[in-house]
Amino acid sequence: MRKFGKDWIIAVLCILPNFSSSTCAGDDSWPMLAHDPARSGSTTQELRPPFERKWYRLFPDEGIFSGVQPIVADGKVIIGSMKGILHAIDAETGKDIWAFDSGGAILHAVAVAEGRVFFGNKLGKIIAVNLADGRMIWSQVNPLAVWNSPLVHDGVVIVGGRDSFVYAFDVTSGGLRWKSSVGGPVLSSPAMDVRNGRIYVAAENMQVYAIDVADGKIIWTSPKLPGASFRGYHPVVAPDGSVMVTVTPVMTLDNFEPILLNMVKAIFGDFASWRHNKEDNDRLRKANFEKLADPKTYDAQLDYIRKRLTDQPAYQTFFVLDPATGKQKFVAPIVYAESMNGTQSPPLVTPDGKVIVKFQALLRSRYEHYSPFLNVGCLDTTTGYIVPIMDQSRTYGWHDSLLLVHDEMCQLVVAGRVLINTHQDNVNAMDLDTLKGYGEPFCRNIHEPKEGQPLGIWAKIFRNETIPNGQEWLVRGTAVYGGGSVIDTPVIVAGESFYFLPTHELNSGCALIAYRMKAGGDAGKETPPLKADLSADEVKKITTLPWDWDMLDTPRLKDTLKSLPDKIEGTMQRPLSKQQIQSRRDVITDSQLDQIVWQTPNVEIPKNLELSDLRSRINLAVTELLESSWAPWIFPSGKHPRQAYRYFTEPAELLEALAMAYPFLDPDLKSRIRDYVAILRQENEPLSGPVGQKRFSDVGAARSYYDLPPADLLMLQDDQSRSDLARLYSAWLWAERTNDFDYIRTFWPQIRSWVDSPPDDKLVDCGNAHLSGLIAYCRLARRFGDSEAQANGLRAARQAMRERLAYEFSHPKGGLILPAPTGRSVYARWRNLTPEVGRLLAAFAGDIQKDLMATYVDFHRPTWYLAWNVETLWRNESPLDLPTSSMEIFAARAWIVNEKPNNLMQYIDIPWCKADLFCLRKLAITGRSIATQIGQLPEL
Numbered sequence: 043m044r045k046f047g048k049d050w051i052i053a054v055l056c057i058l059p060n061f062s063s064s065t066c067a068g069d070d071s072w073p074m075l076a077h078d079p080a081r082s083g084s085t086t087q088e089l090r091p092p093f094e095r096k097w098y099r100l101f102p103d104e105g106i107f108s109g110v111q112p113i114v115a116d117g118k119v120i121i122g123s124m125k126g127i128l129h130a131i132d133a134e135t136g137k138d139i140w141a142f143d144s145g146g147a148i149l150h151a152v153a154v155a156e157g158r159v160f161f162g163n164k165l166g167k168i169i170a171v172n173l174a175d176g177r178m179i180w181s182q183v184n185p186l187a188v189w190n191s192p193l194v195h196d197g198v199v200i201v202g203g204r205d206s207f208v209y210a211f212d213v214t215s216g217g218l219r220w221k222s223s224v225g226g227p228v229l230s231s232p233a234m235d236v237r238n239g240r241i242y243v244a245a246e247n248m249q250v251y252a253i254d255v256a257d258g259k260i261i262w263t264s265p266k267l268p269g270a271s272f273r274g275y276h277p278v279v280a281p282d283g284s285v286m287v288t289v290t291p292v293m294t295l296d297n298f299e300p301i302l303l304n305m306v307k308a309i310f311g312d313f314a315s316w317r318h319n320k321e322d323n324d325r326l327r328k329a330n331f332e333k334l335a336d337p338k339t340y341d342a343q344l345d346y347i348r349k350r351l352t353d354q355p356a357y358q359t360f361f362v363l364d365p366a367t368g369k370q371k372f373v374a375p376i377v378y379a380e381s382m383n384g385t386q387s388p389p390l391v392t393p394d395g396k397v398i399v400k401f402q403a404l405l406r407s408r409y410e411h412y413s414p415f416l417n418v419g420c421l422d423t424t425t426g427y428i429v430p431i432m433d434q435s436r437t438y439g440w441h442d443s444l445l446l447v448h449d450e451m452c453q454l455v456v457a458g459r460v461l462i463n464t465h466q467d468n469v470n471a472m473d474l475d476t477l478k479g480y481g482e483p484f485c486r487n488i489h490e491p492k493e494g495q496p497l498g499i500w501a502k503i504f505r506n507e508t509i510p511n512g513q514e515w516l517v518r519g520t521a522v523y524g525g526g527s528v529i530d531t532p533v534i535v536a537g538e539s540f541y542f543l544p545t546h547e548l549n550s551g552c553a554l555i556a557y558r559m560k561a562g563g564d565a566g567k568e569t570p571p572l573k574a575d576l577s578a579d580e581v582k583k584i585t586t587l588p589w590d591w592d593m594l595d596t597p598r599l600k601d602t603l604k605s606l607p608d609k610i611e612g613t614m615q616r617p618l619s620k621q622q623i624q625s626r627r628d629v630i631t632d633s634q635l636d637q638i639v640w641q642t643p644n645v646e647i648p649k650n651l652e653l654s655d656l657r658s659r660i661n662l663a664v665t666e667l668l669e670s671s672w673a674p675w676i677f678p679s680g681k682h683p684r685q686a687y688r689y690f691t692e693p694a695e696l697l698e699a700l701a702m703a704y705p706f707l708d709p710d711l712k713s714r715i716r717d718y719v720a721i722l723r724q725e726n727e728p729l730s731g732p733v734g735q736k737r738f739s740d741v742g743a744a745r746s747y748y749d750l751p752p753a754d755l756l757m758l759q760d761d762q763s764r765s766d767l768a769r770l771y772s773a774w775l776w777a778e779r780t781n782d783f784d785y786i787r788t789f790w791p792q793i794r795s796w797v798d799s800p801p802d803d804k805l806v807d808c809g810n811a812h813l814s815g816l817i818a819y820c821r822l823a824r825r826f827g828d829s830e831a832q833a834n835g836l837r838a839a840r841q842a843m844r845e846r847l848a849y850e851f852s853h854p855k856g857g858l859i860l861p862a863p864t865g866r867s868v869y870a871r872w873r874n875l876t877p878e879v880g881r882l883l884a885a886f887a888g889d890i891q892k893d894l895m896a897t898y899v900d901f902h903r904p905t906w907y908l909a910w911n912v913e914t915l916w917r918n919e920s921p922l923d924l925p926t927s928s929m930e931i932f933a934a935r936a937w938i939v940n941e942k943p944n945n946l947m948q949y950i951d952i953p954w955c956k957a958d959l960f961c962l963r964k965l966a967i968t969g970r971s972i973a974t975q976i977g978q979l980p981e982l
Contacts, residue, residue, distance in 0.1 A: 070114075072085065073194075075113075081276045083456065085457055085536075093563045107147060111151040114133055118131065118133060124148070145165055145167070146164040147164040147904045148163050149189045150162070158172065160213075161192065168216075170213075187905075191231040193231065200232050208232065222258040222260060226245040227245065228243055229246055235365065242279065246910070249263050249267070262367055270748045273921075284423040292756070293356070293686065294680065298357065302377060309346065310404065359376070377402040407433060432477060442481060445465045445483075456474075462532070464532045466544070468484075469540070484557070485512065485542060486567070488513060494605035496515065498575065499514075501575055512568065513572060540557055590859075590897070591610060614860075634886075635843050653969055656968060660703050661707055661708055673745065675955050676688055680919050685865070689926075692734075694764070695772070697775075701779045703965070732770070733769035734773075745955040762805055762863070764874065768802070794823070797816070801842075807868075809846050809849075810874040814876040847887060849871075850871075858894050869930040869931060872933055873926070907928050925954045928949075929963065932964050941971075946968040
């Protein structure tokens with residue numbers, strides 16, 4: 043029986059036998075993600091406070107992507123930006139040594155070996171450059187963006203591909219040694235056990251693969267694991283060879299809390315918290331501490347959690363796999379925490395071979411903290427038992443306790459005998475010899491700025507003055523925990539220094555800060571907040587920077603630029619007046635608007651058109667749709683909003699996607715599709731009636747690559763559905779593409795009364811769907827010879843187009859991104875876009891649209907098109923971007939800014955799920971773009 047109290051403290055020290063007072067050998071490099079091929083996340087280098095800031099580097103025009111770690115080798119700090127620039131910075135001075143432009147956003151940490159730097163980018167390039175001077179040595183091209191960090195060992199570079207292959211390249215020549223097919227895209231970085239030559243890769247089909255580094259042969263494949271994604275959470279190899287992996291759950295964080303509360307109720311009855319008054323809390327604390335003195339109490343907690351996770355596997359988010367078979371060795375008693383970056387940070391392996399994990403249990407060490415259950419412990423990878431690291435004879439203070447927070451990002455690293463936690467805007471640590479935390483952080487940054495503070499920081503930048511320590515908080519303009527970054531990265535340690543990328547609100551991915559040990563250093567001290575003290579010229583300069591004004595208008599961020607003397611014209615805060623837009627609005631004639639209504643596309647795609655690959659992909663996608671009766675797609679939730687969204691619920695959405703694909707289909711598939719639609723149009727079927735029913739049933743094959751948890755563990759919400767008039771566009775497009783208007787003609791007497799239907803105010807799309815429905819109405823009225831309905835429809839369509847353009851002219855700088863139910867944002871101006879609405883906007887507001895695209899997408903969100911992207915809009919606390927975002931931008935790039943077809947091909951990317959209607963639409967849109975470019979179709 044394990045003893046608690048003082049004897050138990052000795053036991054904890056005993057399981058960390060090499061955490062002695064002697065100094066470990068130093069390590070002056072951090073050459074790859076998590077330090078080494080096993081992804082240990084630790085170094086022998088010892089760090090002790092206090093610290094001073096060595097230097098800082100800002101990236102206001104570039105940004106650093108989610109989860110990117112800086113790498114240190116040969117006295118250089120290497121980091122890549124979202125602009126595609128690989129920077130080599132002098133580790134001591136912070137000065138540039140060289141820079142290499144890779145041409146596309148660098149999405150993860152680089153790796154350094156044998157005097158070379160290896161990395162991938164969003165263009166699919168895998169590049170090796172010379173560490174000394176940045177000169178390119180070799181380059182390979184992958185079909186898709188590379189979104190993981192290379193692993194380098196013994197002359198081989200291992201990279202996981204989003205094309206569902208793992209690649210091995212020769213370090214010297216770049217030649218392909220082998221490639222191995224896995225069951226899904228690889229969005230987490232590979233790990234390796236160098237003792238047995240095995241590479242471990244977690245793919246998005248939620249299986250882990252063991253691969254022989256010598257020839258690429260798959261040794262084993264794990265069973266399918268619960269969870270939505272491995273993205274951002276590399277496997278870690280334990281000292282005994284066990285493979286430890288973490289997943290992002292499908293369900294919300296709030297679903298996990300009852301496990302802990304029920305455990306407390308069963309074992310303790312209750313505990314002290316904000317729910318009780320002081321007297322009750324004093325009583326509960328005393329009773330709980332007495333119970334905690336019995337070692338059976340702690341074991342009972344682990345047993346309860348383990349049983350609950352065993353009985354309901356959907357709750358499992360941390361797995362220890364047998365290195366011989368890939369099977370789960372045991373159910374680890376670890377309950378999910380940290381809402382914004384998936385599950386717990388990957389485990390650590392200390393220099394002396396201990397596995398450190400975050401786990402949840404009610405212990406004295408963290409009692410009554412903001413996150414009272416969250417602790418750190420040593421995991422036995424043979425038995426699954428966890429021994430808490432913290433001293434259980436006392437309750438730790440705020441920073442003293444590592445500042446672990448269950449619903450925020452906390453990433454751990456080990457430096458010698460010090461456990462360090464990177465928590466968004468500060469770095470805290472605990473001595474593993476004494477089990478004592480430090481009374482103040484290693485360094486600080488800004489959690490939420492004071493009024494005027496961001497402008498005060500910009501004043502320093504404009505004047506080329508030094509920003510005070512701890513205020514390297516740069517408003518880049520993207521309010522998504524910054525610059526497209528929702529996954530924290532731990533500090534990295536090299537020599538007597540550590541390197542920190544603070545991440546909170548707008549600041550994430552904008553500043554890299556270097557600190558070193560220094561007696562009397564003040565890095566952990568707070569400095570007085572800077573105040574807004576800008577000259578008139580500086581204020582003017584601020585207003586001309588490429589801000590994301592829409593995100594700055596969200597409730598949590600409104601104070602950021604509150605010190606500006608006035609609101610910015612042309613944004614949601616201050617739209618241009620009717621008088622200001624009159625000159626643009628009044629010159630548009632009814633005749634010009636009528637052209638938008640009446641010009642329709644040529645539906646024939648010549649067989650000799652060079653679209654063989656695209657045709658094949660479209661035919662395969664449509665065939666997949668026919669293979670099953672598909673249920674709506676359920677997309678994972680975040681912490682907030684708690685809802686898991688259902689997509690592809692609207693039958694008319696399916697009809698529209700099929701209509702767009704129809705001209706590219708083989709003759710036999712066209713026939714099958716017509717029969718398929720005819721069946722769906724039978725009485726009481728999903729497409730029955732003039733425009734189909736409101737939604738599909740929830741019965742059918744699952745579209746997700748991940749397994750869904752039981753329905754009672756999900757809070758579900760449908761994506762927004764369109765009105766009958768709006769869905770008329772889908773019915774018209776199908777009739778137009780198939781040249782079969784007989785079905786819709788039978789419902790015309792019913793449809794003709796829809797012309798006066800008001801726009802749906804709840805549909806956040808700036809009236810795009812309503813306008814498209816009116817255009818379809820006009821075209822059907824003309825075809826059916828109904829001159830009265832045609833006149834009424836044309837009147838309503840003209841009015842809707844003028845209202846749509848008035849919104850454009852009033853909001854040249856903002857009003858693109860708007861809040862939508864529930865707790866999310868959408869690209870409202872590009873939502874429910876059609877070629878006709880796109881043509882309207884291109885013709886009369888093309889300059890505004892191009893500026894919005896350049897600022898809100900190209901500058902702030904250059905990785906917008908990646909499937910399973912990090913959150914790039916304001917969804918509060920969610921690790922995943924919504925799939926609608928990339929669809930909305932894709933449509934706008936094709937139909938408004940007339941993106942080149944070659945770029946559209948890249949932006950199609952990979953499907954988000956099976957029977958992905960968004961992917962099918964992108965394929966069809968690109969096909970028509972190619973046909974239009976070479977003159978086979980009239981330009982829309």
